[in-house]
Amino acid sequence: MADEPAMVQFYLMGKPHRVPRGLTIQKAMEYAGFRLLRGCGCRGGFCGACGTVYRTPGDYRLKVGLACQTVVEDQMFLALIPFYPAVKSTYRVEDLPPTSDTLISLYPEILRCVGCNSCRKVCPQEIEVMRYIAAAQRGDIAKVANLSFDCLMCGLCASRCPAEIVQYNVAILARRLYACHVARPADHLAARVEEIERGACEADLDLMVAAGEAEWRRLYAAREIEPDE
Amino acid sequence: MRLGGGSVRIPYFPGCTLHSKARGFDASARAAAQALDIIMEELPEWTCCGATFSMSADSVMGLVAPTRILVSAKEAGKLLTLCSFCYNTLKRTNRVIATDAERRRKVLTFIEEDYQGTVQTVHLLELLRDEIGFDALAKRVTKPLQGLKVAPYYGCLLLRPAEELRFDDPERPTILENFLKSIGCEVVDFPHKTECCGSFVTVGSPETARECSSSILEAAVKQGAEMLVVSCPLCQYNLDRAQREAPAGQAHAPAVPVLYFSQLLAIALGCDEACLHLDGLSVDPRPRLSKWLGQKAEVTALA
Amino acid sequence: MILSRLNTENDVVAQINAISGVDVRACYQCGKCTAGCPLTSAMDLMPNQILRLLQLGEYEQALKSATIWQCASCLTCAGRCPKDVDPARVMDALRTILVRQGVAHVEISKIPADLLAEAPQQALIGGFRKFVGY
Numbered sequence: 001m002a003d004e005p006a007m008v009q010f011y012l013m014g015k016p017h018r019v020p021r022g023l024t025i026q027k028a029m030e031y032a033g034f035r036l037l038r039g040c041g042c043r044g045g046f047c048g049a050c051g052t053v054y055r056t057p058g059d060y061r062l063k064v065g066l067a068c069q070t071v072v073e074d075q076m077f078l079a080l081i082p083f084y085p086a087v088k089s090t091y092r093v094e095d096l097p098p099t100s101d102t103l104i105s106l107y108p109e110i111l112r113c114v115g116c117n118s119c120r121k122v123c124p125q126e127i128e129v130m131r132y133i134a135a136a137q138r139g140d141i142a143k144v145a146n147l148s149f150d151c152l153m154c155g156l157c158a159s160r161c162p163a164e165i166v167q168y169n170v171a172i173l174a175r176r177l178y179a180c181h182v183a184r185p186a187d188h189l190a191a192r193v194e195e196i197e198r199g200a201c202e203a204d205l206d207l208m209v210a211a212g213e214a215e216w217r218r219l220y221a222a223r224e225i226e227p228d229e
Numbered sequence: 230m231r232l233g234g235g236s237v238r239i240p241y242f243p244g245c246t247l248h249s250k251a252r253g254f255d256a257s258a259r260a261a262a263q264a265l266d267i268i269m270e271e272l273p274e275w276t277c278c279g280a281t282f283s284m285s286a287d288s289v290m291g292l293v294a295p296t297r298i299l300v301s302a303k304e305a306g307k308l309l310t311l312c313s314f315c316y317n318t319l320k321r322t323n324r325v326i327a328t329d330a331e332r333r334r335k336v337l338t339f340i341e342e343d344y345q346g347t348v349q350t351v352h353l354l355e356l357l358r359d360e361i362g363f364d365a366l367a368k369r370v371t372k373p374l375q376g377l378k379v380a381p382y383y384g385c386l387l388l389r390p391a392e393e394l395r396f397d398d399p400e401r402p403t404i405l406e407n408f409l410k411s412i413g414c415e416v417v418d419f420p421h422k423t424e425c426c427g428s429f430v431t432v433g434s435p436e437t438a439r440e441c442s443s444s445i446l447e448a449a450v451k452q453g454a455e456m457l458v459v460s461c462p463l464c465q466y467n468l469d470r471a472q473r474e475a476p477a478g479q480a481h482a483p484a485v486p487v488l489y490f491s492q493l494l495a496i497a498l499g500c501d502e503a504c505l506h507l508d509g510l511s512v513d514p515r516p517r518l519s520k521w522l523g524q525k526a527e528v529t530a531l532a
Numbered sequence: 533m534i535l536s537r538l539n540t541e542n543d544v545v546a547q548i549n550a551i552s553g554v555d556v557r558a559c560y561q562c563g564k565c566t567a568g569c570p571l572t573s574a575m576d577l578m579p580n581q582i583l584r585l586l587q588l589g590e591y592e593q594a595l596k597s598a599t600i601w602q603c604a605s606c607l608t609c610a611g612r613c614p615k616d617v618d619p620a621r622v623m624d625a626l627r628t629i630l631v632r633q634g635v636a637h638v639e640i641s642k643i644p645a646d647l648l649a650e651a652p653q654q655a656l657i658g659g660f661r662k663f664v665g666y
Contacts, residue, residue, distance in 0.1 A: 101648075105645060109640060114291065116294075137653060139249045244654070245653040245654070246653045251652060280657040281658040281661045284552070285551045285625065285628050291661070389610065424608070425604050429654075431647075431655055431659075432659030433637055433638045433659060441570050463654050463658075466650075466655065
């Protein structure tokens with residue numbers, strides 16, 4: 001009979017709001033009248049700006065998600081954690097050897113890790129944070145880089161760590177060390193860059209610059225779409 | 230854990246330090262083990278054990294990491310370590326888990342696994358003594374280190390608390406002496422062989438640790454030692470560092486190489502020298518060991 | 533100093549007993565712990581003196597001592613104590629009380645760079661656990 005969508009209730013900073021079912025937390029906050037100035041970024045699950053922690057009734061456990069990706073649950077009680085304080089060391093990655101000494105010298109607190117696993121439990125990307133901190137202590141830079149690949153640097157891990165480690169700063173240092181010193185340079189990338197510098201794309205770029213909106217739309221609609229593998 | 234043909238297969242926990250600062254300990258032990266048909270299978274995933282065992286009766290957090298490590302060896306029922314710190318922490322943690330029901334319950338809710346304290350932590354020296362036997366070990370030695378005067382330095386963590394670890398007699402141990410004899414060394418007994426090198430106090434008060442280590446070195450050299458063997462990277466670091474520095478107006482501690490017991494074992498078994506990693510010591514041991522080094526290895530081993 | 537139950541039975545000593553699992557009153561001051569301790573030259577109060585102070589309710593002196601930060605937990609004292617009083621556990625309890633209050637003996641940011649780079653991880657990990665806490 002009623003063709004309005006079913007409503008759900010969520011609590012933001014302790015105050016209840018009723019919103020249509022099926023909205024993400026970010027959309028729900030906007031529906032409730034908030035204009036998002038902080039803790040909102042790409043809206044695509046990639047930038048890590050909207051890390052959210054919440055609880056639901058009858059369950060003591062903490063739950064996490066990205067506000068732009070997570071759908072509101074009825075009676076969800078949440079808080080956005082847009083930024084948890086973290087100080088990053090300054091360094092020139094070119095000058096640093098890819099070893100545990102580098103990580104320990106810049107972030108000695110990684111040795112305080114107690115192995116509680118709170119970091120992994122709170123990661124909205126389900127990254128094995130404790131595993132990569134263990135790898136960092138052992139000096140396995142490649143493993144840190146690979147395990148932390150999906151990290152958005154949302155900061156939720158740092159907010160929960162009893163040893164006060166800022167895990168994502170350690171991870172990005174490891175990824176930089178890996179890229180700079182460990183990973184094999186991509187030959188095809190170098191070749192392609194050279195091609196571009198020799199003018200392989202100039203003709204296409206000139207075409208785009210000269211064409212107007214109508215032509216762009218036509219080109220876009222007629223573009224060659226890569227088949228799924 | 231015997232397989233057919235006399236092999237011993239055992240899960241192995243190296244600990245953080247053996248993968249970075251003490252590579253010689255890890256590599257020489259693996260090579261020696263392989264020569265003795267002991268297969269040390271490193272745990273596929275492991276975290277730091279926390280190094281020190283918290284003696285607080287209400288400590289739960291400190292037990293989480295070592296318990297996790299023990300759980301990963303649950304199936305095998307045994308876990309091998311080399312480093313004294315790891316041995317001490319794992320064994321004492323296991324005892325708490327096995328005997329203190331309330332703390333076990335708390336720890337298990339964190340790691341979300343079931344574990345009743347069934348894993349036995351084993352040190353490589355215990356394995357050599359109990360599974361191989363020092364007499365049998367002596368028969369496998371191809372390069373007995375005859376005439377090499379070695380002082381065994383135990384440090385603290387292998388021996389104490391004795392009622393928990395049951396590694397050896399805490400005041401008059403003999404396991405390292407018997408080990409050294411089996412590889413042909415001349416054993417130098419000395420009064421400070423079970424005394425603390427200063428341990429982690431080196432982080433807060435390096436002078437204190439230097440003093441402890443110096444008296445150990447002096448006592449060993451006074452009895453005629455030309456080398457010390459240890460089972461702990463921190464003992465090795467403290468003893469080695471004490472030789473490099475002396476406070477103003479004080480004499481240097483005597484300079485003598487400090488090696489891991491597995492390095493001498495690997496030499497005696499004729500392992501490939503690449504596994505030894507004898508660089509970086511205050512005193513280069515290679516001149517004294519030249520009689521047994523520099524020859525073609527009979528047994529190829531893991532480097 | 534007036535000795536009475538008001539000094540000797542107090543919350544802090546009770547806490548030390550609870551954390552260490554030891555009753556400090558069991559110590560009869562034989563001195564074997566001090567005799568065996570390899571680090572006494574760096575200590576201002578001897579291990580048996582620490583125990584005595586706690587028996588008398590003078591925990592503040594014990595907590596302010598340099599002794600508890602020079603103890604390496606080598607357990608020589610514990611192995612020799614004829615009354616199982618385990619001075620090592622008492623030292624650990626004193627440190628635990630302080631680090632839980634946020635008092636750190638080691639300032640991580642001030643550790644010399646060469647020590648951070650050269651010391652084996654277990655030295656730093658053990659040092660942080662005992663001197664900085666968690």
